[in-house]
Amino acid sequence: MSSSGAKHIFEQFALVAQAIANGHRVELIELLAQGERSVEALAELSELTVTNASQHLQLLRRAGLVTARRSGKRVLYRVTERDVMDLLTALRRTAERGVAEIDRIVQSYFHERDTLEPLSHEELARRLRRGLVTLIDVRPVEEFAAGHIRGAISIPLDELKRRLHELPAKRPVIVYCRGPYCVFAAQAVAALRAKGYDARRLADGYPQWWAAGRPVATAA
Amino acid sequence: MSSSGAKHIFEQFALVAQAIANGHRVELIELLAQGERSVEALAELSELTVTNASQHLQLLRRAGLVTARRSGKRVLYRVTERDVMDLLTALRRTAERGVAEIDRIVQSYFHERDTLEPLSHEELARRLRRGLVTLIDVRPVEEFAAGHIRGAISIPLDELKRRLHELPAKRPVIVYCRGPYCVFAAQAVAALRAKGYDARRLADGYPQWWAAGRPVATAA
DNA sequence: GCAGTATTCCAGTAATAAATGGAATGTATA
């Protein structure tokens, strides 16, 4: 535990890289980006055993990517700082370009359904300021409650069809969900277009919006 | 449902992350950031064998971070795109924040503990069972020989400084001597902390430990 | 205090990665 600087930093460097060098852990971080979650919840969402999830989380904590606090008998984890999401964004960017397989997958998921360009943060922010759009969060209500883009309304995907009447008919609709690879948004856009709405999706999801420091809200 | 596609993508993320989760490979990328280089040159600069360097480079290539072209009998590698360096920058930023945070925590931890809070018998016993600590007896050797806490090593106070190398660097150290008012232990703790060790002293000394019926040993 | 629940700790085992030395593949030059 000698505090000799350079070596210390190098160790941390490797620790962080190692921490994100595992699909499960990346998934855990992305889940946490949507809000605080207990170990059990994370284990279920990522389809890991509780023990295993706990170990991954502790590795992430040692690397300084997530923090934990106790709340009753649960331990709630959250992402430590925004720069963690920036790191994942950089990672995704490189991965997308370099690995042909990702292109193929993304293509097959989005290309047919969503030919229109997805919206950037800037554009969404601008249109929100002018109040020109209806913004829909299609994630499950709990995730919406944990945190959402300020100004959004919550309509989980499975409720969309029977709640169409809530939408102003002639106003453009923008949809978002968990992130750039979340198909909920794409499906919602397809459904809305089929009903004649001018619908588009946000290029990425809530975590990235939050990471960019843009306005968010919690609860109802 | 997106999960199958998304899982694939997380795995691809992991592939790229794995490529940078190794000190040698990070070094190779940083060397390549300065320009094209041959395998042999890279091997020499990074002090790897040619074979080993070649394997690392191929892993980097599979992850899409570097590209290779042939020029005469050499193969020249270079960084594929600028975003690779952005990725390393993001990684460094997160790692540095992590270190800073750890330093801060460690600092305050030491500070508030420095004045008070010596270890209880129970706590020492528990940590000894788990083998998590180095236990030092700082009394003169004769007293150690006559009887000491089982599991302790003997380093009289006046030998401590020149025998620091015997201590596992990252393991907490616990010090004890004759009793609660014996200053040897306090001095040893101060010396060890100055060298960066996580050191604490036992609340009281050997006589009380023995009196409590806890495990002891004699001679060597 | 006691039981119940959530999380973490702790082996042991299976899977994966790193390093090494020897052989094979390409490529330029005599």
Place this chain on the structure above:
DNA sequence: TATACATTCCATTTATTACTGGAATACTGC
């Protein structure tokens, strides 16, 4: 064509990492 040279491929040993199931720990509510 033969030869030297740079790189890659392959097989082996060694070291790390991921996962699992059974404890231990920490907290809640009675």
